[in-house]
Amino acid sequence: xxxxxxxxxxxxxxxxxxxxxxxxxxxxxxxxxxxxxxxxxxxxxxxxxxxxxxxxxxxxxxxxxxxxxxxxxxxxxxxxxxxxxxxxxxxxxxxxxxxxxxxxxxxxxxxxxxxxxxxxxxxxxxxxxxxxxxxxxxxxxxxxxxxxxxxxxxxxxxxxxxxxxxxxxxxxxxxxxxxxxxxxxxxxxxxxxxxxxxxxxxxxxxxxxxxxxxxxxxxxxxxxxxxxxxxxxxxxxxxxxxxxxxxxxxxxxxxxxxxxxxxxxxxxxxxxxxxxxxxxxxxxxxxxxxxxxxxxxxxxxxxxxxxxx
Numbered sequence: 001x002x003x004x005x006x007x008x009x010x011x012x013x014x015x016x017x018x019x020x021x022x023x024x025x026x027x028x029x030x031x032x033x034x035x036x037x038x039x040x041x042x043x044x045x046x047x048x049x050x051x052x053x054x055x056x057x058x059x060x061x062x063x064x065x066x067x068x069x070x071x072x073x074x075x076x077x078x079x080x081x082x083x084x085x086x087x088x089x090x091x092x093x094x095x096x097x098x099x100x101x102x103x104x105x106x107x108x109x110x111x112x113x114x115x116x117x118x119x120x121x122x123x124x125x126x127x128x129x130x131x132x133x134x135x136x137x138x139x140x141x142x143x144x145x146x147x148x149x150x151x152x153x154x155x156x157x158x159x160x161x162x163x164x165x166x167x168x169x170x171x172x173x174x175x176x177x178x179x180x181x182x183x184x185x186x187x188x189x190x191x192x193x194x195x196x197x198x199x200x201x202x203x204x205x206x207x208x209x210x211x212x213x214x215x216x217x218x219x220x221x222x223x224x225x226x227x228x229x230x231x232x233x234x235x236x237x238x239x240x241x242x243x244x245x246x247x248x249x250x251x252x253x254x255x256x257x258x259x260x261x262x263x264x265x266x267x268x269x270x271x272x273x274x275x276x277x278x279x280x281x282x283x284x285x286x287x288x289x290x291x292x293x294x295x296x297x298x299x300x301x302x303x304x305x306x307x308x309x
Contacts, residue, residue: 002027003301005294006093006102008081009240011038012283013273014108015065016290017297018074021106024298029100030069031093033240034080037062038110039274040283044126047138049283061283081109086247086266103304104268104297107256108290109240111274111281115233116148120204128210129231133157134282136230137164143229146171146213148201154234155179155187161232162192169226171196173218196226204231239275253278262293270297 005021007014010032021028035041043058056064070076083094090101113131115121121129130136133147137160145165147158150172161168170187175197177184187193196215203214205225212227239254249257249265256276258264264271272293273286 003104003305004029004090004102005104005106005297005301006031006091006100007106007108008093009033009038009108009110009273009275010036010066010076011040011062011108011110011273011286012065013110013286013290013293014038014106015062015069016287017106017108017272017294018069018290019065019072020291020294021297022069022072022074024294026104026294026298026301028073029075029077029102031077031079031081031095031100033109035110035112036078037066038286039113039132042125043132043135045139046135046283048135081243083243084247086269089268091266091268104270104301106262106290106293106297107244107264107269107271107275108273108286108293109275110286111237111239111255111278113233114236114238116201116235118201118204120206121231121233124204124206124210124231127208128206128229129204129233131233131237132281133160133232133234136232137161140165140230142166144169144227145230145232146201146226146228147232147234148172149234149236150174150176151178151234151236152180152183153236155183157232157234158187158193159183159190162190165192165230168193169196169228170194171199171201171213171215173200174198201231237274237278237281239278241275260296262289262296268297268300270300 004027007030040058045055047055079095085092141164144167205212262270270293272289
């Protein structure tokens with residue numbers, strides 16, 4: 001009887017893990033999660049995923065991955081994990097209406113970008129509002145863009161965008177950056193990057209696409225508008241790891257700790273994608289880690305069988 005592996009999450013990491021697990025002879029089931037498809041479902045054109053000569057829409061890429069996994073025999077559960085018990089074997093995952101057990105678990109629950117919480121921001125997401133410069137920066141070549149934030153993420157986004165955009169304006173709530181000193185120096189001396197201090201974005205302007213932002217100075221209350229073709233919100237990401245607290249080792253920001261590539265602190269539990277990778281956060285790197293996690297899980301389960309024999 002094939003060993004059972006449960007994959008939590010249906011973004012690029014989870015779907016790729018499912019594909020490799022099924023091809024490895026495992027009984028693979030993907031629990032889709034509350035945001036099925038992950039952050040790609042919020043993306044419009046994807047130009048940097050290998051294998052497509054023309055841009056593909058993020059949801060269409062997820063659809064193709066899902067069909068590929070289904071063709072290989074991966075099963076899907078339309079639910080989300082709300083709790084886990086990794087204290088004994090078999091490993092258990094609690095859903096809303098039942099509990100599933102497995103011989104191995106691959107966690108690909110991803111991370112969620114932190115947003116400003118504006119109606120206009122949500123309405124124009126994918127129409128000029130983005131949380132990923134390396135994903136979407138190409139579409140703003142030669143245009144003026146805004147980056148919201150003041151930490152390492154925001155400065156990295158601004159520096160990347162400065163290679164493509166005609167002008168980058170960083171809007172920050174404080175009067176100095178929180179980024180590391182070397183990152184600050186690079187941004188402050190970059191002729192394409194300017195700063196609006198002590199300010200917050202109150203509204204993203206535009207009907208069908210971003211046309212600018214309305215800004216309020218926190219100290220003076222003065223309101224102004226700034227023209228922009230794109231708004232990159234870079235106030236951080238939050239790993240979707242809450243249910244693993246107390247079950248797995250997490251770092252201070254909540255990312256799952258791993259060793260030897262994809263192994264977690266619990267034997268038989270593996271991790272892939274943005275729930276542990278806070279550095280790259282790309283669909284292709286998430287998919288690659290899903291491949292690694294499935295191969296590691298397969299080898300682990302084979303070793304378990306050999307030890308019994």
